[in-house]
Amino acid sequence: MTIGIVGAGQLGRMLALAGYPLGLDFLFLDRSADVPAAALAPVLAGTFTDRKLLRRLARRCEVLSFDWENISVPALRAATHGLRTRISPPLRALATGQDRLAEKRLFERLRIPTTRYAAVGSRSGLERACARIGLPGVLKTRRLGYDGKGQALIRKRADIAAAWDALGGVPLLYEEFIDFELEVSALGVRGRDDSEALYPLTRNWHAGGILRLSVAPWESAALERQARAHLRAVLRDFSYVGTLAIEFFVCKGRLVANELAPRVHNSGHWTIEGAVTSQFENHLRAVAGLPLGSTAACGHAAMVNLIGRMPPAAAVLAQPGVHLHDYGKSARPGRKLGHCTLVAPSADERDRRTRALLRALAVSLVRAP
Numbered sequence: 001m002t003i004g005i006v007g008a009g010q011l012g013r014m015l016a017l018a019g020y021p022l023g024l025d026f027l028f029l030d031r032s033a034d035v036p037a038a039a040l041a042p043v044l045a046g047t048f049t050d051r052k053l054l055r056r057l058a059r060r061c062e063v064l065s066f067d068w069e070n071i072s073v074p075a076l077r078a079a080t081h082g083l084r085t086r087i088s089p090p091l092r093a094l095a096t097g098q099d100r101l102a103e104k105r106l107f108e109r110l111r112i113p114t115t116r117y118a119a120v121g122s123r124s125g126l127e128r129a130c131a132r133i134g135l136p137g138v139l140k141t142r143r144l145g146y147d148g149k150g151q152a153l154i155r156k157r158a159d160i161a162a163a164w165d166a167l168g169g170v171p172l173l174y175e176e177f178i179d180f181e182l183e184v185s186a187l188g189v190r191g192r193d194d195s196e197a198l199y200p201l202t203r204n205w206h207a208g209g210i211l212r213l214s215v216a217p218w219e220s221a222a223l224e225r226q227a228r229a230h231l232r233a234v235l236r237d238f239s240y241v242g243t244l245a246i247e248f249f250v251c252k253g254r255l256v257a258n259e260l261a262p263r264v265h266n267s268g269h270w271t272i273e274g275a276v277t278s279q280f281e282n283h284l285r286a287v288a289g290l291p292l293g294s295t296a297a298c299g300h301a302a303m304v305n306l307i308g309r310m311p312p313a314a315a316v317l318a319q320p321g322v323h324l325h326d327y328g329k330s331a332r333p334g335r336k337l338g339h340c341t342l343v344a345p346s347a348d349e350r351d352r353r354t355r356a357l358l359r360a361l362a363v364s365l366v367r368a369p
């Protein structure tokens with residue numbers, strides 16, 4: 001079976017790495033042939049809205065999936081018109097995941113607590129939103145944001161002008177700033193037969209808007225219960241097929257939904273070595289109509305993102321039990337180039353070894369384990 005994947009970044013690359021043992025084949029589409037997944041499978045190079053190219057991809061695959069959100073829903077729908085090619089995850093989930101306003105409305109409809117927000121379309125609209133929601137707050141582009149890009153923090157009224165100058169001109173969303181205790185993400189997978197498998201809760205640390213560290217399982221029975229209920233509600237509402245992630249702030253012991261990703265997610269990379277079945281393999285099992293694998297943790301995992309510059313491989317691998325994933329990308333400040341993972345027999349040992357790894361990588365994080 002050939003899986004077509006729109007987007008051939010590191011997520012696509014790790015999907016292919018997980019899929020070959022299952023006997024799956026891959027074909028990618030991306031803007032250039034010089035992309036992380038190109039080392040593993042052919043890449044059709046062109047724009048994401050090129051209907052002819054999408055059609056070529058769809059004709060050659062049983063299932064179409066994607067490794068990032070910012071692709072045209074109508075173009076994808078048109079590409080499979082009249083063909084037996086399935087699209088998984090469903091386009092409704094993709095459309096929601098590409099628009100922060102649609103995400104907020106989904107969370108509200110499913111009674112999943114989320115930040116207070118207002119849609120913003122003009123400078124005066126931003127003034128009104130700040131007055132209604134209050135300060136401080138965060139102004140975000142509704143679409144195309146990632147790794148903290150397309151965001152501006154508004155601490156005081158005097159910041160409004162600069163935030164508007166930086167982001168104005170496209171549809172925006174203003175939301176309250178959450179003084180969170182911590183951030184967690186919930187990751188789950190749903191199969192074509194409606195089966196579900198949810199991973200243990202993951203705790204995340206960001207720096208400069210970019211995920212830096214994840215540890216799992218993050219053991220908190222109360223948070224885990226809320227996360228599972230929210231994740232299930234979203235998976236079922238979309239009649240979802242594949243892996244899905246929801247990011248939450250934890251505020252006064254309660255989960256507040258930040259955003260969702262209708263795909264495999266950076267905070268789930270620990271599952272490659274740290275769970276019985278990785279998020280990548282389970283995504284493929286789901287979209288291919290195969291039984292889902294166990295999402296149980298095999299120990300206590302930590303995943304550190306390698307950002308901007310790759311450390312020497314030997315320096316990472318000299319750390320006992322550490323696994324290195326190099327995405328084969330060229331270095332650029334703020335760019336995710338790889339990650340490394342360790343799995344320990346206890347949470348205490350994981351935290352100790354994580355601190356040593358962060359020191360070796362010269363990464364300092366506020367409130368790190």
Ligand SMILES: Nc1ncnc2c1ncn2[C@@H]1O[C@H](COP(=O)(O)OP(=O)(O)OP(=O)(O)O)[C@@H](O)[C@H]1O
Pocket residue numbers: 115138145146147148149175176177178179180183206209210211247258259
């Ligand atoms: N309303 C908020 N209050 C406090 N912190 C926030 C808020 N919104 C965003 N942040 C911080 O910025 C990070 C990135 O924000 P968000 O997840 O909205 O952006 P993104 O660019 O879509 O990121 P991703 O790379 O996860 O797609 C959050 O994980 C959080 O640390």
Ligand SMILES: [Mg+2]
Pocket residue numbers: 247258259
């Ligand atoms: Mg995020």
